Amino acid sequence: MTLAISARSLTRHFGAVIAVDGIDLDVPRAQIYGFLGPNGSGKSTTIRMLCGLLVPTRGTATVLGHSVPREAETVRRKLGYMTQRFSLWDDLTVTENLDFMCRIYSLDRATRRLRTEDRIRTYDLGSFAGRRAGTLSGGQRQRLALAAATLHDPELLLLDEPTSAVDPQNRRDFWESLFALVAHGTTILVSTHYMDEAERCHRLAILDRGRIAAEGEPKQLARDIDAIVIEIECADLTAVRRALAGVPAVRSMAQLGRRLHVLMRRDATDPEGELRALLAAHCAEASIERVGATLEDVFVAATRLRTEPTAAGARAA
Amino acid sequence: MIWLGRLLAIAAKETRQLARDRVTFGMIIGVPILQMLLFGYAINFDVRDVDAVVLDQSRTAMSRQLVGDLQATQVIRVVRQADSERELREIMQSGAAKVGIIIVADLERRLFEGDRPAVQLLVDGSQPGLEDLAQGLGSMPVLRRAGAASLEIPRFDIRTEYNPARRTAVQIVPALVGTILTMTMVIFTSGAIVRERERGNLELLITTPVTRGQLLIGKLLPYVAIGLIQTTLILVVGGALFGVPMVGSLLDLYLGALVFIAAALALGLFISTIAQTQFQAFQMAFVTMLPSILLSGFMFPFEGMPEFAQVIAQVLPLTHFNEIIRGVVLRGATLGDMRIPLLKLVLFLVVMFALALARFRKRLD
Numbered sequence: 019m020t021l022a023i024s025a026r027s028l029t030r031h032f033g034a035v036i037a038v039d040g041i042d043l044d045v046p047r048a049q050i051y052g053f054l055g056p057n058g059s060g061k062s063t064t065i066r067m068l069c070g071l072l073v074p075t076r077g078t079a080t081v082l083g084h085s086v087p088r089e090a091e092t093v094r095r096k097l098g099y100m101t102q103r104f105s106l107w108d109d110l111t112v113t114e115n116l117d118f119m120c121r122i123y124s125l126d127r128a129t130r131r132l133r134t135e136d137r138i139r140t141y142d143l144g145s146f147a148g149r150r151a152g153t154l155s156g157g158q159r160q161r162l163a164l165a166a167a168t169l170h171d172p173e174l175l176l177l178d179e180p181t182s183a184v185d186p187q188n189r190r191d192f193w194e195s196l197f198a199l200v201a202h203g204t205t206i207l208v209s210t211h212y213m214d215e216a217e218r219c220h221r222l223a224i225l226d227r228g229r230i231a232a233e234g235e236p237k238q239l240a241r242d243i244d245a246i247v248i249e250i251e252c253a254d255l256t257a258v259r260r261a262l263a264g265v266p267a268v269r270s271m272a273q274l275g276r277r278l279h280v281l282m283r284r285d286a287t288d289p290e291g292e293l294r295a296l297l298a299a300h301c302a303e304a305s306i307e308r309v310g311a312t313l314e315d316v317f318v319a320a321t322r323l324r325t326e327p328t329a330a331g332a333r334a335a
Numbered sequence: 336m337i338w339l340g341r342l343l344a345i346a347a348k349e350t351r352q353l354a355r356d357r358v359t360f361g362m363i364i365g366v367p368i369l370q371m372l373l374f375g376y377a378i379n380f381d382v383r384d385v386d387a388v389v390l391d392q393s394r395t396a397m398s399r400q401l402v403g404d405l406q407a408t409q410v411i412r413v414v415r416q417a418d419s420e421r422e423l424r425e426i427m428q429s430g431a432a433k434v435g436i437i438i439v440a441d442l443e444r445r446l447f448e449g450d451r452p453a454v455q456l457l458v459d460g461s462q463p464g465l466e467d468l469a470q471g472l473g474s475m476p477v478l479r480r481a482g483a484a485s486l487e488i489p490r491f492d493i494r495t496e497y498n499p500a501r502r503t504a505v506q507i508v509p510a511l512v513g514t515i516l517t518m519t520m521v522i523f524t525s526g527a528i529v530r531e532r533e534r535g536n537l538e539l540l541i542t543t544p545v546t547r548g549q550l551l552i553g554k555l556l557p558y559v560a561i562g563l564i565q566t567t568l569i570l571v572v573g574g575a576l577f578g579v580p581m582v583g584s585l586l587d588l589y590l591g592a593l594v595f596i597a598a599a600l601a602l603g604l605f606i607s608t609i610a611q612t613q614f615q616a617f618q619m620a621f622v623t624m625l626p627s628i629l630l631s632g633f634m635f636p637f638e639g640m641p642e643f644a645q646v647i648a649q650v651l652p653l654t655h656f657n658e659i660i661r662g663v664v665l666r667g668a669t670l671g672d673m674r675i676p677l678l679k680l681v682l683f684l685v686v687m688f689a690l691a692l693a694r695f696r697k698r699l700d
Contacts (some may be wrong), residue, residue, distance in 0.1 A: 071699045105539035120545045121344035124337045
C-alpha cells in the first residue's frame with residue numbers, strides 16, 4: 019500500500035502558540051482520511067503545511083512522493099485544495115470561475131470546455147451556471163468549490179472543513195461525490211468537526227491541541243476506546259448527572275436525548291454495580307447497561323479525558 | 336506559451352472584475368476629469384482682483400489718477416478707504432483687504448524729486464502668492480501719464496518661453512497627468528492584491544501552479560491600459576478646455592507615460608505586500624501621495640525646497656515624470672533629451688518591482 023502523505027514530527031509554532039505539535043501521519047492512497055477535532059486543534063495548520071502554504075517549524079512531510087515545502091510547486095500541480103472559506107470569485111459567474119481555474123492549470127481550450135461541462139454536470143451546477151458565485155447558497159458554493167478543485171484531475175484533494183456552511187442533505191450528496199472520486203483513485207484528506215462525517219472516513223485521526231489523540235479506522239477506534247461506556251436511561255437525568263459529578267471512576271458524561279453516556283475508567287471492576295449503588299437514592303428505576311462506544315465517545319475519551327490529568331496537575335502545582 | 340497563458344488568464348479575470356465594479360470604473364473616468372476641472376480652474380498663480388484698502392493722505396488729482404491706474408491693472412480692487420494708518424492696519428488685520436496702499440501727503444513733490452518713494456504698498460504676508468504681485472505693482476511706471484519724471488527703460492526684456500501667456504493651466508495640466516496617475520494607480524493596485532487576500536482568494540491562487548511573476552504582472556496589466564486611457568483623457572480634455580499645447584511627439588509622451596505607470600504600479604504592488612487590509616493599503620498609498628504632490632515640482636519649484644526635501648523628491652517617480660511630460664508636451668523635448676529623468680524612472684520601477692517580488696511569497700507565513 020503506497021502512501022499519499024507521510025509526515026514525521028510535523029510541528030508548527032505561531033510565536034508562543036504551538037498549533038501543531040509533532041504529528042506523525044500516514045495517509046494511504048485512494049482513501050478518505052479524516053481529521054476530526056475541535057476548532058484550534060491544528061487541522062487547518064496541518065493541511066496548510068501539507069500544501070506548502072506554511073513552513074513547518076520542525077519535522078518533515080512527503081506529499082505524493084515529494085518533499086514539502088521544498089518541492090511544493092511540483093505537488094501543487096497534482097493537488098486540489100478547498101479552503102475553509104469560499105475562495106473563488108464572488109463577482110465571476112460559475113462558468114467563468116471554472117474556466118479561469120482551468121486556465122490557471124494550463125488546460126488547452128478543448129479540454130477546458132470538456133472539463134467545465136463535465137464538472138457542471140457532475141456537481142449539478144447547470145441551473146445556475148450563468149449566475150455570479152456571490153449569489154449562490156452555501157451548498158451551491160461548496161459544490162462549485164469542489165468542482166473547481168477537481169478540474170485538473172488531482173491525485174490528492176485537501177478539503178478543509180468543506181461542509182461547515184452546508185445543510186444535511188447537501189452534506190450527504192457532497193460525501194457521495196467524495197466516494198465517487200475515491201473510486202477513481204483520488205486520495206482525499208478532509209477535516210471536519212461532524213461525527214457523522216468522521217464515521218464515513220476510511221481512516222481517521224482525532225486531533226486535539228496540535229496532537230493526534232487517536233488514529234485508525236472508525237470502527238477500530240470504537241473498539242479500542244480507553245474507557246468503559248455505560249448507557250443510563252432515567253426520567254431525571256439532571257439528578258443522575260448531579261449524583262455522578264465528582265465520582266473518581268466516572269471520567270465523563272454526555273447526554274444523548276433521554277440517555278446518558280458515561281465513560282468510566284477501564285480498570286473499574288464492576289462499573290454497572292458501582293453506578294447502580296450510586297444512583298439508588300436518586301433514580302431507582304434507572305436502566306444501566308454497558309454499550310459499544312460511538313465515535314462521539316471515542317472523541318470525548320481521546321480529547322476531554324486527556325485534559326483532566328493535566329488540569330489536575332496544574333491545580334496541584 | 337503556458338507561462339503567458341496563465342498571465343493572460345489573470346489579466347482577463349482582473350479586467351472582467353474591474354468592468355463589473357461600477358464604482359471603480361466610474362472613478363477611472365470621473366477622477367481625472369474632476370481633478371482637472373478642480374486644478375485647472377482653481378489653481379491660478381496669476382493673482383487678480385485682490386481686495387485693497389487705500390489711505391490717500393494727498394487727496395489730489397494725481398493721487399486719484401494713481402489709484403485709478405492701479406485698479407485698471409485688474410490686479411487689485413479697492414474695496415475700502417481708510418482715514419488713518421491705524422484704520423488701514425486694522426482693516427488689513429481683519430483680512431478685509433490683502434493689500435494696503437498708503438499715498439503720502441506730499442505725493443507730487445516726492446514724485447518730482449524722485450529720491451524718496453511716494454507710495455507705500457503693504458502686502459499681507461500671511462497669504463501665499465501675494466508678494467509677487469506687490470513686486471509687479473511696485474515696478475509699474477505710474478508716472479507715465481503724469482508726464483513728470485523720466486520714462487525709465489527696463490533693464491531686462493523678459494519673455495516667458497513655452498508659455499508666453501503665462502497661464503497657470505499650461506503648467507499644471509501636463510503635470511496633472513502624473514498626479515492623477517499616482518492617485519489611481521497606487522491606490523488601485525495596492526488594493527487589488529490586498530482585496531484578494533482579505534476575501535481569501537489568494538490562499539486558493541497561491542496553492543495552484545501560478546507563479547509569482549504571472550500573478551503580479553497579470554494583475555497589473557489591466558491597470559496599465561487604464562493608465563494610458565487616463566493619460567489620453569487628461570491631455571484631450573486639457574487641450575480642449577485649457578488650450579494646453581502638445582509640442583513634442585505623442586510616441587515619446589506615451590512611452591514616458593508607460594514607464595511612469597509601471598513605476599507607480601510597482602509602488603502599489605510593493606505596498607500590497609506589506610498591508611494586511613485594504614484600509615492599511617489605502618493609508619500607505621496616501622502617505623506616498625502627499626509628498627508626491629507637494630515635492631514633485633507639480634506646484635512648487637524644487638529650487639525653493641531645502642536640500643532634504645529635494646532628496647526625497649529625487650526618490651519619487653512623479654518628480655521625474657513631471658520633468659519628462661513638461662519637457663515633451665510644452666518644450667517639444669524628445670525622450671533622448673529627457674533620458675536622465677527617464678533612467679531614474681526605470682531604476683525606480685526595477686527596484687520597486689524586485690522588492691515586491693521578493694516580498695511576495697506563495698505562502699501564508
